[in-house]
Amino acid sequence: MKKLMLGNEAVARGVYEAGATVVSSYPGTPSTEITESIIAYEGIYAEWAPNEKVALEVASGAAIAGARAFSAMKHVGLNVAADPLFTMSYIGSNGGLVIAVADDPGMHSSQNEQDSRHYARASKTVMLEPSDSQEAKDYTKWAFEISEEYDTPVLVRLSTRVSHSQSIVELGERVEYQLKDYEYNPAKNVMMPAMGRARHAIVEERMEKLKLLSDKGDYNRIEINDTSVGIITSGIAYQYSKEVFPDASYLKIGMCYPLPDNLILEFASKVNRIIVIEELDPFIEEHCKSLGLAVEGKDRLPLCGEYSADLLGEKLLGLKKGTYSLNDEIIPIRPPVMCAGCPHRGLFYAVKKLKLIVTGDIGCYTLGALPPLNALDTCICMGAGFTAAHGFNKARGNEFSKKVIGVMGDSTFTHSGITGLIDIVYNKGISTVLVLDNSITGMTGHQNNPVNGYTIKGEPTRQVDIEKLAYAIGFERVRKIDPFDVDNTIKVLKEETKADEPSLIIVQRPCALLKSVKYKGCVVVDHDKCKRCMMCMKLGCPAISDIDGKIIIDETQCVGCGLCLNVCKFGAMRMEGGN
Amino acid sequence: MKAESIMIVGVGGQGTLLASRIIGNALIAMGYDVKMSEVHGMAQRGGSVVTYVKYGEKVNSPIIEKAGADLMLAFEELESARWLPYLKENGTLIMNRQKINPMPVITGSAVYPEGIEDKIRSAVKNVIALDALALAREAGTAKAVNVVLIGVMAATMKIGKEVWIEALGKTIPERFLDMNKKAFEMGYAAR
Ligand SMILES: Cc1ncc(C[n+]2csc(CCOP(=O)(O)OP(=O)(O)O)c2C)c(N)n1
Numbered sequence: 001m002k003k004l005m006l007g008n009e010a011v012a013r014g015v016y017e018a019g020a021t022v023v024s025s026y027p028g029t030p031s032t033e034i035t036e037s038i039i040a041y042e043g044i045y046a047e048w049a050p051n052e053k054v055a056l057e058v059a060s061g062a063a064i065a066g067a068r069a070f071s072a073m074k075h076v077g078l079n080v081a082a083d084p085l086f087t088m089s090y091i092g093s094n095g096g097l098v099i100a101v102a103d104d105p106g107m108h109s110s111q112n113e114q115d116s117r118h119y120a121r122a123s124k125t126v127m128l129e130p131s132d133s134q135e136a137k138d139y140t141k142w143a144f145e146i147s148e149e150y151d152t153p154v155l156v157r158l159s160t161r162v163s164h165s166q167s168i169v170e171l172g173e174r175v176e177y178q179l180k181d182y183e184y185n186p187a188k189n190v191m192m193p194a195m196g197r198a199r200h201a202i203v204e205e206r207m208e209k210l211k212l213l214s215d216k217g218d219y220n221r222i223e224i225n226d227t228s229v230g231i232i233t234s235g236i237a238y239q240y241s242k243e244v245f246p247d248a249s250y251l252k253i254g255m256c257y258p259l260p261d262n263l264i265l266e267f268a269s270k271v272n273r274i275i276v277i278e279e280l281d282p283f284i285e286e287h288c289k290s291l292g293l294a295v296e297g298k299d300r301l302p303l304c305g306e307y308s309a310d311l312l313g314e315k316l317l318g319l320k321k322g323t324y325s326l327n328d329e330i331i332p333i334r335p336p337v338m339c340a341g342c343p344h345r346g347l348f349y350a351v352k353k354l355k356l357i358v359t360g361d362i363g364c365y366t367l368g369a370l371p372p373l374n375a376l377d378t379c380i381c382m383g384a385g386f387t388a389a390h391g392f393n394k395a396r397g398n399e400f401s402k403k404v405i406g407v408m409g410d411s412t413f414t415h416s417g418i419t420g421l422i423d424i425v426y427n428k429g430i431s432t433v434l435v436l437d438n439s440i441t442g443m444t445g446h447q448n449n450p451v452n453g454y455t456i457k458g459e460p461t462r463q464v465d466i467e468k469l470a471y472a473i474g475f476e477r478v479r480k481i482d483p484f485d486v487d488n489t490i491k492v493l494k495e496e497t498k499a500d501e502p503s504l505i506i507v508q509r510p511c512a513l514l515k516s517v518k519y520k521g522c523v524v525v526d527h528d529k530c531k532r533c534m535m536c537m538k539l540g541c542p543a544i545s546d547i548d549g550k551i552i553i554d555e556t557q558c559v560g561c562g563l564c565l566n567v568c569k570f571g572a573m574r575m576e577g578g579n
Numbered sequence: 580m581k582a583e584s585i586m587i588v589g590v591g592g593q594g595t596l597l598a599s600r601i602i603g604n605a606l607i608a609m610g611y612d613v614k615m616s617e618v619h620g621m622a623q624r625g626g627s628v629v630t631y632v633k634y635g636e637k638v639n640s641p642i643i644e645k646a647g648a649d650l651m652l653a654f655e656e657l658e659s660a661r662w663l664p665y666l667k668e669n670g671t672l673i674m675n676r677q678k679i680n681p682m683p684v685i686t687g688s689a690v691y692p693e694g695i696e697d698k699i700r701s702a703v704k705n706v707i708a709l710d711a712l713a714l715a716r717e718a719g720t721a722k723a724v725n726v727v728l729i730g731v732m733a734a735t736m737k738i739g740k741e742v743w744i745e746a747l748g749k750t751i752p753e754r755f756l757d758m759n760k761k762a763f764e765m766g767y768a769a770r
Contacts, residue, residue, distance in 0.1 A: 004603050004613055029620030109620030132614070132641075165616040165641035166603060242639040310644045323646045323664035326698050331661050332689035334681035336591065336626035367624065372686045445619065537686070542625055545680050546687065554680070556712070556721060 005169045007162040010133035011100050012037035013169065014140025015070045018096070019177025021045060022062035024055040026415065027444040028074030029109035030163040031102035035072050036447075039457055043174070048447055048456045051382075051415040052077035056084045056099065060153075063097035064189055066180035068144050072100040075116045076381065080416070082119065085153065087191050089123045090199035092151035092206075095180050096144035102158040105279040106306035109160075109443075111362060111379065113304065115280035120155050120257035124203050126210055127155040127257040128219060131238045133167040139219075139254065146213070148180075150206055157256065159279065161236040161306070207258060215262045219254035222267050230271025232264065232284055232295070236307075237277045243309040244317065259287050268293050275316065279307050338367045340543045341512025341519060341561035343438050346483035348375040349539055349567065350490045351405070356497070359392065361385030361408035361417075364442040364511075372540045383408070383416030389431040390424050398430050402497050406433040410451040411441035414464060418473075424502045425474035432496045432503045435466055436483075439510040446513070470504045477503035484509060486566050512559055521560040521577035525551050529572035536564045536573070582635035584643045585732075588662040589654030590679050591623040594725035597750065598652065599630040601729055605746035606634045609738055614641035627658060627681075650735070652728050654711075655679050656695045663699065671705040673731050675724060677712050707731060707770065714765045723762035726751075730766020740767065 005013065011034045015023065023046040025035040038046045049055035052073040062069035073081060078101045088097065101119070104110040120127035128143055130136040136158065143154040187195050214220060226247045233241045234253035241250070251267040253259065264287075268274060276285040276297035285297040300315045301307070313319035338345050348368040351358060352375055360366060360376035361384060369376035378388050389406030408417050413435045424431050441447040448454035453463030470478045477499055481492050489507075496503035510517050523543075530551055536544050543557035544564060551572075565573045585602060589595045599615050606613045611634040618628045631643040643665060651666050653659030653674040666672055676696065683689035692698075700706050709731065715723040726747070733743045744760065751759050 002607075004607050004615070006617075033619070108618065108622065161616060161641065164619050165614055167614045167638070167641065168607070168612060236640075239640040240642070243644075308642055308644060309640050321644075321646045322668075324666050324668075324702050325664050326660055326692075326695075326702065329660065329692050329698065330689070331657065331692065332681050332683045334590065334625075334627040334657070334661075335683075336621050336624040337682050339592070339624060364624065371682065371688065443621065443624075445623070540682065540686070542680070542682065542685065545685050556677075557679070 001171045002168050003171055004166045005133045006033055006164060006166050007130070007133045007136045007158055008033035008164070009037045010136040010169050011072070011140050011156065011158070012041070013171065014137040015098070016041040016044060017137070017172050017174050018068055018141045018144040019175040020068035020070050020096070020144065021177070022059060022067045022069040023047070023071070024049045024058035025072040026050070026052045026055050026077055027441055027447045028077045028102070029444055030104060030160040031072045031074045031077070031100060031158065032444050032447070033163070034100055035456070046456055048449065050450055052081040053083060056081040059097060059099070060084055060088050060091070063093050063095045064091065064182070065095070066182045067095040068177055069095060070098050070100070074110065075101060075103045075114050076110065076112065077101070078116050078119055085119065085125070086123045088153045089125050090191055090196055090203055091189055093147045093153065094182070096147035097153040098140065098143040098147055098156060099153060100140070100156045100158060102160070102163050103280070104160050106160065111381065113280065115283065116155070116157055117256055117283045118281070124207055125153050125155060126150070126255065127157050128254060129157045129235045129256045130162060130254070131235050131252070132162065133165070133169045135254070136162060137169050142219070150210055150213070152206060157235070159236055211258045211261065214255045214258050214260040217260070217263060220260045220263050221252045221254065222263060223250040223252065224270060225249045227271045228273070230267055230274045231277055232267070232274060232288065233277040234284065235279070237279055240307055240309045240312055241277050244312045253284060256284065259284060261291060264288060264291060264293070277301065277307070277312065335370055336367060337370070337540065337542050338364060339512060340541055340557045341559035343483050343509035343511065344368060344436055345539055345541065346486055346509070346563050347434070347436060347489060347507050348373045350483070350486055350493060351375055352538070353490060354493055356493070357392065357404040359385055359388035359404065359406045361412050362443070363409035363412055365407060365409060365436050372538055382412050383420055385412070386417055386420030386431070386433045387423060389433060390420070390427070390429045393429045393431050398500065401430050404431065405493070405497065406431055407436055409442065410435060410437040410439065411447070411449040413466065414450045418469070421470060421473050421475065421504065430500055430502055432505065434505045434507050437466070437506055437508045440514060442511050466506050475502055475504050477501055478506070479503070480506045480508055482509055483507050484561070484563050484566060512561055519560040521575050522555045522558045523553050523560065523562070523564055523573050524576050525553060526572045526574055529570050531570050531572070533569065535567050535569065539564060539567060582633050582638045584648045585632040585650045585652065586643050586648040586662065586665055587630040587632070587652045587654070588658045589628055590658065591626045591628045593654045594722060595628055595630050595654060598725040598729055599632055601726070601746050601750045602632050604749045605738060605742050606632070608742050608746060612636060612638050614638040616641040627661060629662060650732060652732055654724065654728065657681065657691065659699065660692065660695050663703070666703065669704065671707065671735060672699065672703055673707045673728060674699070675711040675728060676708055677724070707735070709769050711766065714769060715762055718762035718765055719758040723759055726759045726762040727766035730763040731770050733763070734767045734770035
């Protein structure tokens with residue numbers, strides 16, 4: 001049977017067909033739909049872990065115990081999971097261990113543009129790179145086989161355009177996988193210096209065998225056509241190249257680590273010149289150069305951003321296209337915004353009023369950094385919202401720290417906020433930190449998490465009690481507030497930032513997009529009462545505009561959350577049809 | 580046949596993803612090789628979003644290049660102007676006359692351009708403009724803007740109506756199906 005599938009759905013299908021039974025992941029665009037799709041299949045245990053390190057450790061344990069195990073994450077997630085990855089390289093597998101990692105060239109939804117191929121080399125493992133959905137499924141299945149045959153974790157590298165493009169996939173049957181026997185084997189599974197030394201040597205031997213596999217050509221394919229130009233490429237860049245150079249010869253790389261030295265040299269002997277076309281870093285290009293080949297590539301192609309057929313045509317062939325345009329019309333940009341009804345808006349409105357410095361984090365609330373709220377001072381990585389506030393405290397002292405707050409969401413809190421809380425108390429900091437608890441992992445498209453008390457399948461489970469946790473860690477000041485009660489939010493923020501001890505404020509209101517949230521009606525403006533003080537405009541609500549000297553509510557956008565009623569001092573906002 | 584390209588542009592939250600799935604299902608039923616590329620994640624939060632659909636005997640890149648779209652389905656006026664350079668010469672633009680202010684316009688740091696439709700018409704020959712939101716409401720839900728627009732598009736293509744109706748059935752949950760079929764018919768008739 002054939003089916004149109006996202007690259008991510010195809011990876012999930014590959015996990016299913018390979019007979020895997022344990023999956024642990026943490027969401028992150030563009031990888032999230034892999035694990036979300038897996039829960040539709042019977043016979044696979046799947047979970048959202050609190051973070052990627054936990055996820056890969058769970059999958060590692062499952063693989064050692066004899067199951068085929070899988071974990072999916074975005075590129076920056078692999079930074080978090082790097083610790084288990086590097087040592088699992090020594091331990092190897094038992095049941096196959098496969099990790100999908102999705103890069104985001106062009107940074108559609110990420111804080112950096114790192115190239116995860118470096119991790120395969122650094123951890124001395126294997127990396128496969130599909131270029132469409134069919135390959136995404138096939139390579140995932142292969143990855144399990146390689147993992148078991150060569151006793152290594154295997155990475156499958158995706159990118160936004162492979163993960164989020166749909167193409168046709170031929171479905172196959174699920175293999176009936178028997179758990180591998182589990183045997184007590186400390187020399188292989190207990191990594192301490194004596195064992196690690198022996199295993200490192202085995203890893204180096206394994207790399208030699210894997211190079212032979214790479215050279216065999218099952219994953220790396222030579223397509224000889226016109227030999228005046230030879231192109232070495234991989235992943236989505238292969239598809240772009242095919243559009244621009246349909247007649248060229250190709251070495252299509254499907255296993256991007258280890259690279260196939262002999263195939264590369266053979267290809268080089270058959271073509272007049274070689275162009276390496278790869279997004280982000282010159283990973284393949286530098287390898288070719290290390291083989292003594294004079295290849296072209298990053299001399300003309302960029303290191304930053306995504307590629308496209310247009311870009312290749314322009315940079316490599318000097319092509320320029322005539323297009324329709326509205327001449328000198330200025331088209332305003334449309335950046336993403338916090339949704340109408342977003343609970344984070346109330347909090348940031350209060351924070352702005354108090355002119356606080358905000359060490360932020362990653363989630364929907366990062367959008368508070370954009371105008372008109374302009375509310376974030378920093379955003380580094382998940383967890384840094386709290387810890388960077390502590391850094392400000394220690395750099396500039398306690399008085400300064402009273403103007404600083406750290407914020408992060410509920411999912412981010414269980415991902416890596418807890419250790420930051422401990423650091424603050426343990427090291428006698430006085431920071432005020434906030435968990436923005438909207439009862440969901442919002443930015444990545446609504447995944448349940450340990451704070452909202454539902455599993456990946458929506459089953460009720462135990463809920464992390466942030467308040468009790470904070471007391472147990474040693475916080476003595478813990479408050480709970482509703483961000484739409486703007487006056488109280490301002491009051492509590494003032495009280496807690498003033499204190500000479502650390503405070504945790506749990507800011508609670510569910511995401512407006514949750515089905516359980518039932519706002520009703522729509523706000524209308526009473527123009528007789530409106531004094532045009534513009535307080536409502538400071539909310540940055542996409543439903544409120546100032547058009548031709550009048551405050552207008554766009555009824556297609558307004559969800560009836562009522563926040564603007566709370567900030568209008570003149571009673572000019574009225575809820576119509578609401579509750 | 581050479582690959583044909585349909586580009587769907589709009590504002591995150593307008594239902595462009597569902598539209599591409601319906602189109603994809605119809606094209607698959609016709610036996611084409613199909614590739615589609617979508618935007619998930621951050622831009623879905625009210626940003627400018629684009630979905631590419633390509634079909635034919637064999638499709639390589641899932642991405643449509645500048646001057647590459649045979650058909651452009653624009654869910655919002657400003658977005659039709661933004662993505663216009665992607666329309667092929669003599670390609671067809673189907674545009675919804677809805678306006679959604681982007682944040683820079685809301686904050687007053689930019690203005691929403693006036694008379695976009697007229698300006699586009701003076702450059703592009705094949706333009707179909709309509710108020711899909713009004714039709715969707717008439718069909719029973721403002722959310723069906725996407726299906727109204729698909730109806731309009733279907734009327735311009737050589738694929739049988741029954742194929743589209745079947746694709747709707749494959750994509751849309753049973754309880755919303757009747758309303759959406761109505762929305763489709765209204766779009767189809769509006770052409
Ligand atoms: C290490 C890492 N893993 C995953 C992500 C992807 N990611 C970005 S925001 C986010 C979740 C945010 O959820 P939450 O903290 O609950 O805030 P919300 O978006 O709901 O406001 C995730 C998983 C990331 N940026 N970094």
